Amino acid sequence: MEQVALEAATHDVSLWALFMQAGLIVKLVMIGLIGASVWTWAIVLDKYVSFNKARKQFDQFEQVFWSGQSLEELYRTLGERQNNGLAAIFVAAMREWKKSFERGARSPIGLQMRIDRAMDVTMAREGEAYEARLGSLATIGSAGPFIGLFGTVIGIMTSFQAIAGSKSTNLAVVAPGIAEALLATAIGLVAAIPAVIAYNKFMAESGKLQSRMEGFADEFSAILSRQIDEKLQPRQAAQ
Amino acid sequence: MKGSLGTSLVLHTLVLTWAMVSLSAPAPMTVGDVEALPVDIVPIEEMTQMQQGDKTAPMLEKPAAKPTDNQKIVEGAENAGNNDIDLKAPPTPSKKPTQVETAAAPKPSERPTPTPTPEQNEVKDIAPEETAPKPTEMAALPQAKPEPTPPKPEPTPEPTPAPAQTQAEEIPLPSSIPLPAAKPKPEPPKEQAKPVEKPVEKPVEKKPETKPAETAKPTDKKEGKKQETAKSSSSQKSDFNADEIASLLNKQEASGGGAKRSASPASTGSTKPSTASKLSLSEMDALRGQIQNNWSTIAGIEGLQGMVIRVTFRLDKSGMIIGEPEVTSTGGSSMARRTMEGGALRAVLKSQPFQNLPAEKYDAWSEVAVNFDPSELGL
Numbered sequence: 001m002e003q004v005a006l007e008a009a010t011h012d013v014s015l016w017a018l019f020m021q022a023g024l025i026v027k028l029v030m031i032g033l034i035g036a037s038v039w040t041w042a043i044v045l046d047k048y049v050s051f052n053k054a055r056k057q058f059d060q061f062e063q064v065f066w067s068g069q070s071l072e073e074l075y076r077t078l079g080e081r082q083n084n085g086l087a088a089i090f091v092a093a094m095r096e097w098k099k100s101f102e103r104g105a106r107s108p109i110g111l112q113m114r115i116d117r118a119m120d121v122t123m124a125r126e127g128e129a130y131e132a133r134l135g136s137l138a139t140i141g142s143a144g145p146f147i148g149l150f151g152t153v154i155g156i157m158t159s160f161q162a163i164a165g166s167k168s169t170n171l172a173v174v175a176p177g178i179a180e181a182l183l184a185t186a187i188g189l190v191a192a193i194p195a196v197i198a199y200n201k202f203m204a205e206s207g208k209l210q211s212r213m214e215g216f217a218d219e220f221s222a223i224l225s226r227q228i229d230e231k232l233q234p235r236q237a238a239q
Numbered sequence: 240m241k242g243s244l245g246t247s248l249v250l251h252t253l254v255l256t257w258a259m260v261s262l263s264a265p266a267p268m269t270v271g272d273v274e275a276l277p278v279d280i281v282p283i284e285e286m287t288q289m290q291q292g293d294k295t296a297p298m299l300e301k302p303a304a305k306p307t308d309n310q311k312i313v314e315g316a317e318n319a320g321n322n323d324i325d326l327k328a329p330p331t332p333s334k335k336p337t338q339v340e341t342a343a344a345p346k347p348s349e350r351p352t353p354t355p356t357p358e359q360n361e362v363k364d365i366a367p368e369e370t371a372p373k374p375t376e377m378a379a380l381p382q383a384k385p386e387p388t389p390p391k392p393e394p395t396p397e398p399t400p401a402p403a404q405t406q407a408e409e410i411p412l413p414s415s416i417p418l419p420a421a422k423p424k425p426e427p428p429k430e431q432a433k434p435v436e437k438p439v440e441k442p443v444e445k446k447p448e449t450k451p452a453e454t455a456k457p458t459d460k461k462e463g464k465k466q467e468t469a470k471s472s473s474s475q476k477s478d479f480n481a482d483e484i485a486s487l488l489n490k491q492e493a494s495g496g497g498a499k500r501s502a503s504p505a506s507t508g509s510t511k512p513s514t515a516s517k518l519s520l521s522e523m524d525a526l527r528g529q530i531q532n533n534w535s536t537i538a539g540i541e542g543l544q545g546m547v548i549r550v551t552f553r554l555d556k557s558g559m560i561i562g563e564p565e566v567t568s569t570g571g572s573s574m575a576r577r578t579m580e581g582g583a584l585r586a587v588l589k590s591q592p593f594q595n596l597p598a599e600k601y602d603a604w605s606e607v608a609v610n611f612d613p614s615e616l617g618l
Contacts, residue, residue, distance in 0.1 A: 016259050038244070038251050046243035 018180040023158050029151030029184050036140045036147075037191035043133045044198040051205050054085050054130070058212060061086040071223075085126055085209070086216050092122040093220055101231070108228045115224055119217040126213060130206040134199055141196030148188015155181025522604075525595045530609055534586035540578060540613075546571030548583045548611040556601055558592035571613075583611045 019030060064074065065086070075094040083091050096118040100111045159177020166173055552564035566584050568576045587609065596604050 014259065015262055034251065034255075038247050040247075041250060042240070042244035042247035044243075045246055046240050049243065 015183070018176070018183050021176060022155060022180045022183070026151045026155045026158075026181065026184055029147055029154070030187050033144060033148055033151075033184070033187040033191050036144060036195075037187070040137060040140050040191055040195040040198065043137055044194065044202075047133070047198070047202045047205075051130070051202065051209070054209055057085050057087065058209070061090070062216070065090070084129075086213060088126055089119050089122045089213060089217055090220060092118045093217075093224060097224060097227075108225075111228055112221070112225050116217075116221055119221065123210070123213050123217055127206065127210045130209055131203070134202050134206065137195045137199040137202070141192050141199050144188045144192025144195060145185070146188070148185040148192075151184025151188070152181045155184060522596060522600075526593060526604070526607065527609070529590040529593055530586050533589040534582065534611070536579075536582060536613060540575050541572070543571050543575055543579070543613045545569075546576060546579060546613055548576070548579055548613065549608060550583050550587050550611065551606070551608045552587060553606050554591075554593060554596075554604060556598060558594055558596060560588065560591050564588070579611065579613050582613075583609075586611075 019027065022030065071094065075091065075098075078087050078091050079094075081087075093115050096115045097111070100114060156178055159174065159181060162177060163169065163174055546568060547570055548566065548568040550564050550566050553561040555561050564584060564587050566580045568580050570576075571579070593604075593607075
């Protein structure tokens with residue numbers, strides 16, 4: 001006759017205890033995942049703030065731009081500052097316009113092309129700034145669960161090795177190791193889920209801002225081309 | 240970026256500390272007192288042998304045979320029943336017991352009153368000889384006495400006078416004469432029931448009462464004669480070895496049934512305890528090993544493919560083979576088969592006496608069939 005009695009589980013199963021019981025690799029994985037989570041949220045907060053600011057600046061600038069204020073005046077007020085978004089595009093275009101016009105450009109088509117290119121470059125730079133670090137969000141979102149799973153597999157492996165060593169299949173022996181191993185996957189998911197959500201949200205936001213910039217650039221380009229025609233023709237006529 | 244990183248760090252530390260505190264240790268599952276569960280590893284055959292019960296009874300927790308009236312415990316009894324002797328045959332309750340009681344009970348009551356025994360002794364001399372053929376009729380008659388008996392008195396009265404004259408002379412004879420004539424045939428056909436109780440009463444009553452009973456004769460000669468004819472035969476038995484016969488015949492309950500007592504209410508189960516024994520794997524292995532050790536095979540024989548040689552033999556309790564083992568074989572080429580048959584037979588004969596076979600399981604290994612599969616040896 002064999003008697004099998006379940007001992008009361010004496011293991012401490014609090015989170016800290018689970019973390020401390022884990023093996024080195026699992027600990028590293030957990031720390032890395034926590035770091036990834038910190039980074040994710042740092043990016044999220046940063047992006048949230050910066051996108052909100054950008055949107056506000058866009059609105060402000062559009063308001064100022066369409067308020068009927070003279071473009072020269074606007075350029076003069078904006079020219080000295082560090083500009084973002086639409087303002088940066090406007091400043092870049094105006095700078096190019098000024099340079100070309102002051103030196104007495106003769107070809108309206110060349111001027112138009114240069115202004116467009118300047119605006120494109122600025123737009124690309126701005127867009128880059130918007131999408132900066134979103135790539136790491138994507139990486140954390142996709143790789144986080146795998147990293148956590150890796151930690152879990154390693155943890156379960158070691159705990160099974162321990163079981164094999166102790167020659168006891170008692171659940172109390174098995175459970176803490178598996179719990180600690182699963183903690184790694186949990187942390188991985190905790191880091192990855194917000195990362196994925198934030199990545200999708202900020203990508204959509206950035207796309208919106210970029211399309212807004214493109215729209216503005218097209219519009220401004222049209223205005224400038226009209227200006228070029230108006231300003232160059234009398235000059236040509238005079239000559 | 241630095242600011243957001245800082246806030247993120249602060250938030251994480253806050254969340255983690257909150258998690259450490261509030262999720263510190265989930266309340267341990269209250270399992271209650273875990274009692275050690277005793278687990279017995281029981282061979283299945285014991286289980287099936289425990290299932291003895293009554294087939295028709297309803298299902299109860301524990302199978303049990305019909306409760307028995309007789310509670311005298313017989314040791315080693317395996318079959319449930321009221322018998323004092325354990326019999327394997329199932330009880331056949333209905334017919335025989337009733338006959339025994341109805342047929343036997345009334346007679347003793349009638350017999351003692353008439354007991355015109357003295358004449359019986361006299362009559363016996365003749366009655367048995369003449370009635371020798373009759374008993375077949377007689378056997379049927381006694382129960383329906385009123386009608387058939389009247390005709391009988393007629394034949395008997397005639398002989399009676401003659402013996403009556405020679406009463407004194409012939410008294411010694413009856414013991415000797417009737418023996419050969421009456422014993423063998425008339426008795427057995429007569430009701431089995433009768434002898435059961437007659438011998439008990441008659442031998443006691445008749446011998447001492449023969450003389451006093453003579454007075455009773457005149458009263459009912461007819462009745463007396465009726466029974467005389469019937470009893471003449473029975474009294475003859477009593478004359479020689481009634482006790483022996485009684486002891487032999489007394490087992491009217493040889494109708495079957497075991498002697499195992501059951502007090503619990505009848506519950507479903509099998510009526511027969513399964514007592515078939517089987518050799519355990521290790522015992523079979525031991526037997527196989529003995530033969531295998533003695534089985535010298537010839538390598539390199541062709542035509543062994545699919546050959547199976549079967550050697551059947553009987554063993555006595557000492558493990559020696561009784562008679563000649565029977566060898567049959569299938570498959571393979573005939574040449575190879577002949578060779579291998581001889582080898583197998585030699586192996587079996589060589590390995591006797593078979594040892595390590597449990598004596599209590601003799602019925603399992605009394606007959607052994609060994610399959611030799613030489614096909615694996617083919618090179």
